[in-house]
Amino acid sequence: MEIRELSDLLQRAGVVDAGSAGLPAHAMLEACAGTVLLNCADREPLLKTAEVLTQLYPEEVAEGLRIVLEAVGAISGLVRIRNGAQTEAAERMISVYPHLTFVEPLSDCPAGDDEIIAREASVPEAVILEAETAYRIARAVKYDEPVTEKFVTVSGEIAHPGVYRVPTGTPLRDLVERANRTLPLNEVRVWLGGPMTGRPGTWDEQVTKTTNGIIVLPRDHSLFRNAGIPASVQLRRAASACDGCGRCTDLCPRSGMGYPIRPHLFMRAAAQRDFSDPSVFLNSTYCSGCGICELYACPQNLSPRSLITEYRERLREKGIKVPAKEAMPANDSAFAEHQSVQGDQIVSALGLKKYDGKVPAELMSVEMQR
Ligand code: SF4
Ligand code: SF4
Structure with a gap:
């Protein structure tokens, strides 16, 4: 064709x-x-x-x-x-x-x-x-089949975690009820997407063509707490707690790939409102939003990704052009070695171990109303 x-x-x-x-x-x-x-x-x-x-x-x-x-x-x-x-x-x-x-x-x-x-x-x-x-x-x-359904992983505080095939437009609340929530509704919240790049969802939201996963977690889970911190508070926390240790840069995959992004320099400059070297901010646009810096790397529980996202938005609003992508480094082994953070480390660090490995290798059979 x-x-x-x-x-x-x-x-x-x-x-x-x-x-x-x-x-x-x-x-x-x-x-x-x-x-x-x-x-x-x-x-x-x-x-x-x-x-x-x-x-x-x-x-x-x-x-x-x-x-x-x-x-x-x-x-x-x-x-x-x-x-x-x-x-x-x-x-x-x-x-x-x-x-x-x-x-x-x-x-x-x-x-x-x-x-x-x-x-x-x-x-x-x-x-x-x-x-x-x-x-x-x-x-x-x-x-000639139109897209009217979606495969979605349902995980977390669920009696029957699994991959469900549901019509698009299904309310998240209904899907979670079918999958048998294990805690009362007022004790849990829903997380939309994966733990790294997802976001807090609401029960009234619906499954869309891009909903790959939902995770039901206790209301006080750290993912919700961290996602709810305003940028102004994140900046104040960075100013008082970031010691420039560089771990966020050490574990940043984009930095490891050879891009000039340095989240530890960004954090210092942003927290001190030091704009003397604009490249520190411009280079942060190479961020992929993977979340490793703030969900795993930072020992002070600071939020480089969220602040980078905030600054990137401001640069865009001001019409400031982001730098063109530079040639990728040729050293494949250095790249491979750099991908040192593994999924199970993240799962443990985020307190998600009890939900890991619970999704069976089959489709969960449940009929959802269209
Ligand atoms: S979110 Fe951005 S800055 Fe943080 S580790 Fe990932 S690519 Fe690097
Ligand atoms: S890991 Fe945390 S404390 Fe260390 S430089 Fe990065 S933001 Fe600062």
Whole structure:
């Protein structure tokens, strides 16, 4: 199928990139430079949406990739998949589409952004196609099926954690009730997305085309506490508690990739309102928002990511141009070594261990009302 025809079809079906803020899939395709990396491994701890989906529908996921590759004129595809747990899915994918190359995630980087995922696979220019996006593309082409449902990991204080298939528009409250909440409603809150890059949600919010996971947690969990601190308070705390130890920079994946971002310098300059070196602020725009600095690295429980996000917003509002991306460093082993924070370390540090590994490798059967 030609890219123009595929684009129109995906637009009609309302297919969006399941791994982003909902970028339309057709726009993503048009930006495709020719290398497409199918991501079948979830990006954050506790989430299993991509892995369960791939396990259940490997043929359709592979077919989605094949359709994309044909449309953009590429002849082979890369698939990021976990060895062992997803071996059977890989074999079934090969049986329908033999021109696939599989790559194992080098590290279990707990909030892998697109650049890390592409760089791990040694294809820094690749467009990342999420497993669910590929699945939706295959269904749209084969059945002209519009996107009216979503696969969502439901985890946390839940009797039946798992990956649920629900209609879009389902209230989070209803989904959590079906999954059997284990604590009274007034003792828990809902977290939307993964623990690293997600945000506090509300019960009245609904499942959208980009809802990959929801985690039900006690109201006083640190994720909610940290997310609720105003920027002005974060700045005051940074001014009094940041000792410039540099651990946030040491563990920052973007810094490890060779970008000139230095969150410890940013924190010092922001807290002291020292604008003598604008590059400290401008370079913070290389931040991916992964959250490692504030959810894991900082011994003082400070919030470099949140403050960087705040400053980046202000730069954007003022129309200040962010620096162009510099060439990536060539040292792959240094890059791989730098991805030293593993998912289970994050899970322990955030007090989420009791919820980890509880999602079964199958779809939870529950009928939700449309
Ligand atoms: S969130 Fe923190 S650790 Fe992650 S890229 Fe941004 S500055 Fe670095
Ligand atoms: S890790 Fe925390 S205390 Fe250390 S430099 Fe970074 S923000 Fe400051």
